[in-house]
Amino acid sequence: MASEIQILDTAVGFAIPERHARGRIVRLGPALDAVLGAHGYPPVVEKLLAEAIVLAALLGSTLKHDEGQLTLQAQAEGGAIELMVADYRNGEVRGYIRHDPLRLAEIPADPSLFALFGRGYLAITFDQAVTGERYQGIVPLEGGSLAEAAETYFSQSEQLPSLVRLASRRLPDGRHVAGGLLVQHLPEGEEGRDRIHTRLDHPEWEHVHALAQTVTADELADPDLPIETILWRLFNEDEVRTYPGVSLARGCRCDPAHIRTVIARFPPDERAGMADEQGEIHVDCEFCAKRFSLALDSI
Incomplete structure (x- = not known):
């Protein structure tokens, strides 16, 4: 396993070859502070946007070319959140939320996805700038969390058994930290048969999934916990290969x-x-x- 991976503002890819699994882990700190610091969002909105930006980084950092862009958009009617956008391009992340303060004041302190959005959809768009290809998957905003909605996306649009975990916290000193884990199963390898043939009950995936789901929110959003330590805690029974990390920063393309x-x-x-x-x-x-x-x- 590679060493000396930075703890904050990084996206790290990894593979578990013997289990035909791959994944990414993201941890945001100062970059997230820079995004959230431009807005005066209530805590529940800050948490949601932090998780959306982490998800954008998890997915966007898989793009093969720096010029490519990943855009995550959630739009709904009837909820406290009207629009949420987060995107990733070449290590830069950004995002914003448009919300209804009156409706937001009426929802519980730890709201479900439906309480936040009402009925809506999650659109995930991959723009491959080099080839000009553009792919978009759209799924209903269902489940208890943004992570569950993302798992639905992978299940329906990519036919890939996947586990997604997102977490964020605000430290006593006011700093924000957020983290995320994405693990996926590739039973036939990267160049194998059609993904639709993958099985959720594959023994290798059951093993990896059982281990991955033990990760805690505190671990993902711990500003002092090395990423290598998380991966070792989860998958020390198997060989884990990590790849060079991608440094993340807040970036806005307006000028x-x-x-x-x-x-x-x-x-x-x-x-x-x-x-x-x-x-x-x-x-x-x-x-x-x-x-x-x-x-x-x-x-």
């Missing part, structure tokens, strides 16, 4: 130059309609909670 370029594509009359009485066009980025203002006559 004045890009916004100016986008607005310049609109016809002059539409640009004029965007401007306020002072002749300025204001663009808000929901990811980083910043407002960009451009003078109409400068475009």
Whole structure:
């Protein structure tokens, strides 16, 4: 097993060859603080977004090319959460949530997924920039947690037996830490037969699943617990191979130059309609909670 893997802001891939299993483990710290610090979300919303960003990192860090992007979007009606977006590209993560404060105040302190969203869907989109391929899977927002919804996605869209665990916590000093574990079964190997033939009751998968599900939320979100230690605790009966970690950071792709370029594509009359009485066009980025203002006559 590789050594000296950083504890925070990293995504690490691993394999258990003899059990035909692979996985990833993610731990976020300062990068998560940077995302959440731009918003004044209530604790329950912070926790949900933290887990969504971890899930985006778990999935996005599997992309083969740095230019690729993974986008996770949950949209619903009738719940406290109206829209949730998190994405990953080349080690950068970001996300935001749009919620109804009045409905949020009415739900219990430890709400289920349905209490948060009502009826809705989870869409996971992989954009392969190099090949131009785009794949999207959509599943209902069902289950008790975002992790359960993700497992449904893998079961229905990927036909891969999978285990997903997500956890987050706010430390006494105000820092946020979140972590996640993804384990999957590949009974015929990476290049084997169609995934639809995989079996949830395969003896190898039953063994790996039984071990993986013993991981605790405290372990995943412990800022002092090395990732290697978690993997050893879970799978010390087998050989575990780890791969070089991917460093994670908060990243938002909004900037004045890009916004100016986008607005310049609109016809002059539409640009004029965007401007306020002072002749300025204001663009808000929901990811980083910043407002960009451009003078109409400068475009």
